[in-house]
Amino acid sequence: MEKQKRVIVVTGFGPFGEHTVNASWVAVQELEKLGLGEEIDLHIYEIPVEYQTVQKLIPGLWDKHSPQLIVHVGVSGMATTVTLEKCGHNIGYLGLDNCQFCPDTQCCVEGGPECLNSIVDMDLVCKRATAADLGVEFTVSTDAGRYLCDFTYYTSLYQSHGRSVFIHVPPLGKPYAATQLGLAIQMIIKVILDMIEQSEGQINCDHH
Numbered sequence: 366m367e368k369q370k371r372v373i374v375v376t377g378f379g380p381f382g383e384h385t386v387n388a389s390w391v392a393v394q395e396l397e398k399l400g401l402g403e404e405i406d407l408h409i410y411e412i413p414v415e416y417q418t419v420q421k422l423i424p425g426l427w428d429k430h431s432p433q434l435i436v437h438v439g440v441s442g443m444a445t446t447v448t449l450e451k452c453g454h455n456i457g458y459l460g461l462d463n464c465q466f467c468p469d470t471q472c473c474v475e476g477g478p479e480c481l482n483s484i485v486d487m488d489l490v491c492k493r494a495t496a497a498d499l500g501v502e503f504t505v506s507t508d509a510g511r512y513l514c515d516f517t518y519y520t521s522l523y524q525s526h527g528r529s530v531f532i533h534v535p536p537l538g539k540p541y542a543a544t545q546l547g548l549a550i551q552m553i554i555k556v557i558l559d560m561i562e563q564s565e566g567q568i569n570c571d572h573h
Contacts, residue, residue, distance in 0.1 A: 370406040372432040373554065378439055378513065381414035381463055388537045388546065389438040395547025401554060408432075414463045414513045420473075423520045433561070434485075434528055435521055436554055439514035441533040445540065446502040447494075447549045449487040450509045450531040452480050453519030457511045473519040481519055484527035485557055493556045494549070501541060501549045509533070530557065 375397075377390030390411050397409050408430055412422060426435065441448065456472040456479060491503045509515035509531055521529035532553060534546050541549070 370404055371558070372406045372408070372430050373401060373558075374408045374410065374426050374430050374432045374435045375550070375554070376410045376412050376426075376435070376437045376517075379411050379413045379463075381513075383442070384440055384536065386537065388440040388534050388543075391537060391543045392534050392546035392550055393438055395543050396550045396554075399547055399551050401551065401558075405558075412437075412513075412517065416458070416462050416466060416468055416513070416516060417464070419513065419517050419520055423517065424524050427521075427524050432528075434530065434554075434557065435525060436550070436557075437514070437517050437521060437529065437531045438550060439509075439517070439531065439533050440536060441510065441514070442536060444533050444535040446504040446535070447541075447546070447553075448504050448506045448533040449491050449553070450483075450514075450518060450533060451487045451505060451507045452482045453509060453517075453522045453531070454511060454515050455479050455481075455519055458516055460512045462513060473516055474523050477519075477523055481522040482527065483522060483530055485530055485560070487530075489560065490553060490556050494552050497552050497556075499545070499548055499552060501545055503549070503553075506533070 377393035378387050455477045458471045491505045494503045518531040
């Protein structure tokens with residue numbers, strides 16, 4: 366009997382502000398070219414930088430694909446490393462999106478916990494990805510920025526009960542090329558899939 370493919374969804378963001386070419390979406394397209402192996406059914410999506418679209422789109426992706434994991438990739442103008450975000454935050458969203466909109470409540474999910482953590486042990490992922498020696502520096506963060514990246518991550522963590530990951534990449538060429546970012550994301554996902562396989566779903570669950 367043929368082994369069922371594992372479904373992975375990876376998203377990047379569309380243009381916003383000074384990021385007329387969003388490094389996150391370029392990196393995700395590079396990942397698609399590289400692939401994750403024949404046993405992985407990979408789906409990629411470009412997310413508009415719009416709060417209301419995110420609130421509809423993220424639950425829709427979970428319903429449509431029932432993925433083992435969703436990996437979201439965003440760009441940070443302040444980042445100089447590939448940054449693994451440990452958690453998403455519910456409140457504090459004041460920045461206007463591409464539609465000049467921000468939520469009246471300034472939060473993702475009314476009544477939801479202030480912080481949700483990924484079930485994936487990001488410190489361990491960072492350590493193993495670094496050991497792969499791709500010439501890319503990996504770091505870990507607990508603050509995804511209270512804009513569409515953080516908003517998307519929290520929305521996805523809430524929907525998936527923690528089966529989401531968020532990766533921040535620097536702008537293109539500062540310092541990494543698109544191919545390097547694609548390889549970095551590929552490595553992170555492979556590390557996570559190996560961890561999931563080794564632990565049969567018992568990976569570090571730190572859901573508050």
